Amino acid sequence: MKENPNILFVCIPTLPLDLLRESFAGESPHPQILTTPLGILYLSAYMKKNNDIGKVGLLDYNAFLPNIVNYTKIEEYLLAEIDNQVKFEPDIIGISYMFTTSYSFFEVMIPIIRKRWPKALIVVGGIHATNYYKLLLASPNIDIVVRGEGEIAFTELIKQYSNNTHGKIRGVIHKDDVADELHALTVSDQITNLDELPLPDWDLCAMERYATSTGRRRSIGDTLTKRIASIMTTRGCPFKCTFCAAHSINGRKLRFRSIDKVMEEITALNKRYGITLIDINDDLFNAKKDRTILLLKKFKALRIPDLELQIPSGLYVNLLDKDIIDAIIECDIKIVNFAVESGSAYVQKNIIKKNVNLDKAKELVKYCRSKGLTVRCFFIFGFPDETKDLMEETVNYIKELKSDWCTFFIATPLKGAEIYDEFLKRGYIQENMELLSSLFLRDRTFDTKEISAVDLQEFIYRLNLDINFVNNPNFGDGDFDKAIDLFNDILSVYHFHIFALYGLYLSYIGKGAQQEAENILHRIKLLVQSNEQSKEMYHKYKDLLPTRLIEN
Structure with missing residues (x-):
């Protein structure tokens, strides 16, 4: 117990360990993407607002990942970054563990963290942690898992730690809570009014590295030279797409930040860090037409020179129309992304349950391109029960769609998503972390009755070359x-x-x-x-x- 505990956050890369060194040697087909760690930065800001704390720091293995090429062993890199980045003794260590692909990195890192700070309370949160809390709490190196959003739960946990009190907090799972399933399955309370969140604690991270990284930006014109940062304008998504696990953290109820708060954050990013490229990190940006149009108008009205907006997660076609597109054009946005996912009506309705209006998508792509916008569309292949004929339906649809670019993914079984249970039930995967952590959005390591892993990867790679390069x-x-x-x-x-x-x-x-x-x-x-x-x-x-x- 300590009245003003020192807090250390830890940010880890999302790539599997065997790809990390290749990535920065220029050999990997999967370069590590560096984006502002919004979850940690909002959590830190909210914690500082609501707790009496001592020192706060960030051990950011993601931002300083290029340093890994200077070492022959991953353990040397992990220890060196602790020495370089952490200058105090933490009482509580909060680790963001979002994706299962981080498993191999995490497994090497966590005993090093524990050995370095044996008395610290080690807390793990994120999508992966929420869904694999039992596995994590079986480790002697982890004390607590926070399930769901972290702000309220972590703040309450710090208060109990500071006051040396103990009580159940929704979503805060200790080792001895695992047997109490009623509590262990709770998720943390969510912030209903997102305007209660302070501006992110940008000073916590190496903003210069994030601002100058490629990030998720698409390089059209002078975009590559702009300084980038991510923001969030909404949380949650009411839809139940079978491939998505984001609801594990943010839930299915949509919550909105006020437009004034969003503009305040953008203005602060520009003034403090010279940011001129804003990456909106929402699951459902265009949820409400009137709000979307007003936000775009307010963004334009900021009149910040060279300020640009990108929405890399994609727009939802069914909630999109020409009025929103016109507002996007008026806002000088150059690129729009449509999350179509499949060109088969059967797959849309019966397999992924997204129900994208495919005819409307064609109309909107045509309209956007006629107005000079660059249109990128996302597609996923390899769902449970998706036959080769259904995949060909999507291929034919893509050829008719005539999007400027199409990005192709392989359906990945993320725990918390419905397709995870389907793949598991059919015996295609097992709850084996070594196997699951090797699954990637463009890789497949298991066969299905519809298509082998090798054939699926080859199908997608050839499709990419054909659609995007040879016949753009x-x-x-x-x-x-x-x-x-x-x-x-x-x-x-x-x-x-x-x-x-x-x-x-x-x-x-x-x-x-x-x-x-x-x-x-x-x-x-x-x-x-x-x-x-x-x-x-x-x-x-x-x-x-x-x-x-x-x-x-």
Whole structure:
């Protein structure tokens, strides 16, 4: 017990351990995405507002992950970052454990944390922690799991710690609570009025690293040079998409921050950190039409030079219309994302239960593109009971949709999502953390009766090359400048991507820029000769290329 306890938060990367070093050596197809750790920053701000505390710090393994290449063992990196970042003795350690893919990193880290601070109270929260609380509490290195949103529960926990009192707090699960299922299954109380949240505790983290990271931004025009930060305008989502586990934390009841509070946060980010690119991190941004339009108008009215908004999680088609699109255009937003997920009406209704209006999606994509917006659509393949014929329905739909870009994912069984139970019931997966932690949004490690893991991954990869690179709809529309922006966005992350370069080649040919096209072709030939990833890509997928120019 300590009246003013010192608090240390810990932020961990989301990539599996075996991909981390590859990611920063430029070899991994899954670079670690760095986005503002909003959950920790809101939690810290709320805690400071409502508790008497001592020192507060953040051990941010995510932001300083590039340092990992300086060490031969992960343990050396973990210990070195403790020495570099933590300058006090914590009484309570709060670890954000959001995704199962962090399992291998967490398992190496947690005994090191415990050994370094044996007397500290170690508390773990997040989506993964909420759904795997029993497994975590079986570890001798973990004292408490917080299930659900953290602000109220963690604040009450600190008060009890400071006052040396004990009592049950909804969502706060101690080791001896596991047997009491009535309490163990509770989730923490939620903040009903989100305006009670102070501005995030940005000073806690290395904002310079986050502001200059690629983040979830899409690079169109000068976007890549802008300083980025994430914000939240809503919490919760009432829909019951079978692939989503976000409700584990934020629940299904929608809660809204006032627009004035949102504008206050954006203004503060710009003044304090020079932020000019805002990434909205909502599950359902366009939940209410009037609010969405008013928020966009208020954003425009801030009149901050070069300020830009992106909504990378996607807009919900059924709640979208031309009025909202017009407000988006008026707000100078360049990119819109539509979370379509499947082009099969059967899959929409009976498998994923999202019920996207597919005809409306086509109309809105066409309208957005006619207004100069870049449209990206999300699709997921490999659901339980999704046959190859149903997948082909989606492929045919995508070809008719003519979105500027399509992002393809593999259905991932996240605990807390309905499809997790379906995959488990069918015997495709087991509750084995080594297996589950290797599952990734573009990887599959298990077969189903509909399709093998290898065939599914190959199907999606070829579809990506065909739809986005070889037959990008902007070629047919003659919008070669937009195509160039799209391919350069890919090359900013995947420098070896010869299909992105081939897309540039076709774009310059379309523009009549013969010399630029020849320069790109020369780059492709050099990469195929000198880069193993480029060489492998070319020899494996050259049948998709409409010409043999590269071999000439």
